[in-house]
Amino acid sequence: MSAKKLNLSEVIITKGVQISGLSSILFVLLILFFLISEGVPALFDVPISELLSQRWYPIEGYYGIVPLILGSLVVTLGASIIAVPFGVLTAVFIAEIAPKWLAEILKPLVELLAGLPSVVLGFLGILIVSPFLRDVLKLPTGLTAFTGSLLLGGIAIPTIVSISEDALKNVPVSYRHGSLALGITRWQTIWQVTVPAARTGILTAIMLGLGRTIGETMTVMMVTGNAPVIPDSLRSLFLPIRTMTATIASEMGEVASGSVHYHVLFFIGIVLFVFTMTVNIIASKISSREIKRSERILS
Amino acid sequence: MSNIPAEQINIPMKRQLIIEKFGFSVLTILTIATVLPIITVVIYIIYLGAPAISWEFLTAMPVDGMRAGGIWPAIVGTFYLTVGTAIFSVPLGIATAIYLSEYASDNRLTRNIRLAIINLAGIPSVVYGLFGLGLFVIFLKFGTSILSASLTLSIMTLPVIISTTEEALHAVPQSFRVVSVSLGATKWQTIRRIILPQAVSGILTGVVLGLERAAGETAPILFTGASFFLPRLPGSPMDATMALPYHLFVISTQVPGMPIQIQYGTVLVLIVFVLIMNIIATVIRSRARARRQW
Amino acid sequence: MDKIIVEHFSLTYSDGTESLFDINLRIPANQITALIGPSGGGKSTFLRILNRLNDLADVKKVTGKVLIDNIDVLDPDLDVIELRRKVGIVFSRPLPLPLSIFQNVAYGLELAGEKNKSVLNDAVERALRLAELWDEVNDRLHDPANSLSGGQQQRLCLARTLALEPEIILLDEPTSALDPLATARIENSLTELKKQYTIVVAPHNTQQAARIADFVAFFLQGKLIEFSSADKIFTKPVDQRTQDYISGKFG
Numbered sequence: 001m002s003a004k005k006l007n008l009s010e011v012i013i014t015k016g017v018q019i020s021g022l023s024s025i026l027f028v029l030l031i032l033f034f035l036i037s038e039g040v041p042a043l044f045d046v047p048i049s050e051l052l053s054q055r056w057y058p059i060e061g062y063y064g065i066v067p068l069i070l071g072s073l074v075v076t077l078g079a080s081i082i083a084v085p086f087g088v089l090t091a092v093f094i095a096e097i098a099p100k101w102l103a104e105i106l107k108p109l110v111e112l113l114a115g116l117p118s119v120v121l122g123f124l125g126i127l128i129v130s131p132f133l134r135d136v137l138k139l140p141t142g143l144t145a146f147t148g149s150l151l152l153g154g155i156a157i158p159t160i161v162s163i164s165e166d167a168l169k170n171v172p173v174s175y176r177h178g179s180l181a182l183g184i185t186r187w188q189t190i191w192q193v194t195v196p197a198a199r200t201g202i203l204t205a206i207m208l209g210l211g212r213t214i215g216e217t218m219t220v221m222m223v224t225g226n227a228p229v230i231p232d233s234l235r236s237l238f239l240p241i242r243t244m245t246a247t248i249a250s251e252m253g254e255v256a257s258g259s260v261h262y263h264v265l266f267f268i269g270i271v272l273f274v275f276t277m278t279v280n281i282i283a284s285k286i287s288s289r290e291i292k293r294s295e296r297i298l299s
Numbered sequence: 300m301s302n303i304p305a306e307q308i309n310i311p312m313k314r315q316l317i318i319e320k321f322g323f324s325v326l327t328i329l330t331i332a333t334v335l336p337i338i339t340v341v342i343y344i345i346y347l348g349a350p351a352i353s354w355e356f357l358t359a360m361p362v363d364g365m366r367a368g369g370i371w372p373a374i375v376g377t378f379y380l381t382v383g384t385a386i387f388s389v390p391l392g393i394a395t396a397i398y399l400s401e402y403a404s405d406n407r408l409t410r411n412i413r414l415a416i417i418n419l420a421g422i423p424s425v426v427y428g429l430f431g432l433g434l435f436v437i438f439l440k441f442g443t444s445i446l447s448a449s450l451t452l453s454i455m456t457l458p459v460i461i462s463t464t465e466e467a468l469h470a471v472p473q474s475f476r477v478v479s480v481s482l483g484a485t486k487w488q489t490i491r492r493i494i495l496p497q498a499v500s501g502i503l504t505g506v507v508l509g510l511e512r513a514a515g516e517t518a519p520i521l522f523t524g525a526s527f528f529l530p531r532l533p534g535s536p537m538d539a540t541m542a543l544p545y546h547l548f549v550i551s552t553q554v555p556g557m558p559i560q561i562q563y564g565t566v567l568v569l570i571v572f573v574l575i576m577n578i579i580a581t582v583i584r585s586r587a588r589a590r591r592q593w
Numbered sequence: 594m595d596k597i598i599v600e601h602f603s604l605t606y607s608d609g610t611e612s613l614f615d616i617n618l619r620i621p622a623n624q625i626t627a628l629i630g631p632s633g634g635g636k637s638t639f640l641r642i643l644n645r646l647n648d649l650a651d652v653k654k655v656t657g658k659v660l661i662d663n664i665d666v667l668d669p670d671l672d673v674i675e676l677r678r679k680v681g682i683v684f685s686r687p688l689p690l691p692l693s694i695f696q697n698v699a700y701g702l703e704l705a706g707e708k709n710k711s712v713l714n715d716a717v718e719r720a721l722r723l724a725e726l727w728d729e730v731n732d733r734l735h736d737p738a739n740s741l742s743g744g745q746q747q748r749l750c751l752a753r754t755l756a757l758e759p760e761i762i763l764l765d766e767p768t769s770a771l772d773p774l775a776t777a778r779i780e781n782s783l784t785e786l787k788k789q790y791t792i793v794v795a796p797h798n799t800q801q802a803a804r805i806a807d808f809v810a811f812f813l814q815g816k817l818i819e820f821s822s823a824d825k826i827f828t829k830p831v832d833q834r835t836q837d838y839i840s841g842k843f844g
């Protein structure tokens with residue numbers, strides 16, 4: 001037997017694979033770098049008090065981003081009020097109640113919803129949902145925060161359903177049997193045993209669903225009417241509104257690179273980044289009791 | 300709960316069973332309320348869009364301010380963008396997953412990589428657009444081009460490919476690795492000859508789902524490569540391009556007097572595209588399950 | 594001649610369990626040496642050290658010496674690939690790779706760079722004959738390996754190891770998943786194979802050790818209690834604990 005041979009291709013592949021692994025970190029850093037380097041100059045051009053004011057009207061130099069932040073929050077809140085109950089309960093139905101054949105039909109359908117491009121939902125919003133809401137609720141326009149919430153709910157639901165469903169499926173069967181053996185109905189078992197046991201997974205699902213909603217762009221841009229107003233009452237739900245994402249998407253195409261407006265839009269990107277990161281990090285903290293792969297070597 | 304005497308169970312039990320029946324019905328209705336709109340909408344779109352679909356619609360250039368003619372450049376553009384995204388994200392994503400699953404030990408670096416991937420997965424698509432604009436379009440001077448847009452979409456797609464690939468690799472039993480190594484295989488030989496062939500369908504599913512998402516995205520390409528209207532097809536990766544989702548956005552919000560059939564026709568093409576990708580992914584997955592040997 | 598020499602060898606897994614403690618042992622060539630003892634005694638750990646398969650496990654610390662043909666097995670600069678070709682292993686469950694019967698047997702050789710079809714064919718046939726499997730599979734070499742029965746699969750695993758023409762064959766409870774008939778066939782093969790190979794086996798039970806072993810090592814909770822010829826251990830063991838174990842008092 002000889003000393004270890006240096007296997008060149010093995011070394012190259014190992015290095016290549018390692019570098020690929022590092023690339024994800026690099027990309028996050030690059031994204032941060034470009035957001036900061038293009039967004040922070042906004043703070044030099046526009047005083048903070050100005051940024052935190054209530055008027056967004058860039059053409060005349062008003063750069064108050066508060067209405068945009070509130071717009072995003074209102075739409076997201078509305079979406080979660082719709083998506084959380086529907087999403088979680090649908091997951092419970094698929095995982096615990098539906099017979100197998102039905103579950104096998106429902107799951108791909110939910111996945112199909114997840115796969116629909118957001119621009120398609122926006123399109124449906126414009127052509128179907130918003131005229132419908134306008135006529136039924138007698139609104140001046142159907143392009144409102146509520147319309148956005150409704151459609152964003154549709155975007156969050158598949159995320160919530162599929163992750164919650166996984167969490168429910170991962171609850172050991174023995175838990176359920178234990179409780180069923182005590183003469184407790186399946187319904188009680190679901191709510192007293194299975195759902196509580198899966199609650200971290202369900203919470204993660206909700207957080208990830210929310211993360212998607214805050215960052216969603218095309219749908220809200222198409223259906224919320226894009227009026228940068230402060231939502232100050234429940235009525236605002238049924239009026240046009242404007243989110244951070246829609247603002248970036250609709251205005252970035254028309255600004256000169258390097259202008260004040262350009263920097264402010266990047267600054268909004270930073271705010272958006274911080275929002276979604278917070279939500280996602282909370283989600284990953286919730287689920288961080290990750291199952292470590294500790295399968296032992298053969299014995 | 301466990302100390303309810305047996306004789307006391309009966310009467311409350313009856314009530315519980317009624318509650319259960321009621322509860323199940325409510326959940327059934329809620330699920331139908333969630334799922335039914337999806338089916339209805341798809342059928343509705345097919346119904347309204349199908350009449351617009353013709354050979355000409357699919358293969359002709361748009362004319363008359365996009366109010367007539369076809370959507371050929373948008374189809375081609377989406378195809379280019381998808382291929383471009385695949386070129387960058389598939390090798391990188393698979394390699395990263397291989398690193399995480401087969402090479403990395405559980406240390407700080409690995410945890411940071413995982414955190415980075417979670418972050419990438421959570422970044423809003425429009426922020427990717429900003430990033431692509433800053434890095435590829437302006438800083439690297441790629442301009443508004445297929446190249447810039449594909450690179451932007453690639454980074455956005457990476458986390459999907461990484462996580463599904465890693466899952467597929469994890470599903471390969473550890474014993475195969477041990478056996479292979481015991482027969483004198485190096486790590487890479489084991490990966491290439493045993494693990495990847497076993498995981499390939501799971502990986503393909505992930506790739507298809509990731510690309511499906513990329514193909515349907517609009518926000519990341521808005522300022523990196525999408526073009527409102529082009530009189531001819533893009534000639535090189537440095538050209539901007541039309542794309543189906545962006546085209547749909549344009550014709551449903553930016554062009555007054557747009558004939559409704561053209562809009563529904565375009566949606567239908569986009570949905571059929573997504574459906575096909577979805578079906579491919581589902582078929583690959585179920586065939587893999589059926590073939591699984593352990 | 595001593596093929597394997599182990600001196601003051603200890604091993605600790607990273608969870609802190611000291612699984613082997615100060616092992617001293619000389620394993621003779623062309624004999625069957627059986628490692629017996631209750632489970633958790635460290636037999637598998639010991640076997641996996643001999644071809645450095647424990648490199649894949651979470652090992653915290655090893656000390657002492659392990660020599661095969663006077664070469665230091667624990668040397669970090671050793672070519673472990675070559676070691677593993679020289680020291681083959683068969684596991685307790687039949688674990689065919691997800692390949693065809695032929696590919697399973699040819700796997701090790703192909704890894705080693707053998708491309709010549711006829712060399713491979715010959716080697717596969719030879720290995721399958723040695724493992725007494727040839728007659729049963731020669732007409733379906735390209736079927737998936739897991740279409741074989743459990744006993745056949747385990748003989749395939751033996752053949753797969755033999756194809757590399759190793760010098761030492763390790764077997765970790767190779768018949769624990771097999772019925773008595775399949776077990777007998779493997780045992781027969783082993784007594785046949787020892788003419789060419791040094792065999793170290795952790796048998797399925799004490800009876801199996803009595804049937805096939807020339808030498809026996811008794812492991813108890815990480816310590817080597819007794820090592821001597823099979824005759825001696827089964828007729829007049831020195832240590833009371835060995836006596837107790839063999840007579841079935843524990844384990």
Ligand SMILES: Nc1ncnc2c1ncn2[C@@H]1O[C@H](COP(=O)(O)OP(=O)(O)O)[C@@H](O)[C@H]1O
Pocket residue numbers: 296297299606607608610612630631632633634635636637638639650651
């Ligand atoms: N991969 C491993 N990681 C940590 N501890 C292990 C591992 N393999 C075995 N052990 C521990 O080492 C001891 C000896 O185990 P083993 O070698 O499998 O004994 P035997 O084969 O005699 O049953 C046991 O306490 C076992 O729990």
Ligand SMILES: [Mg+2]
Pocket residue numbers: 299633636637638765795
């Ligand atoms: Mg063992």
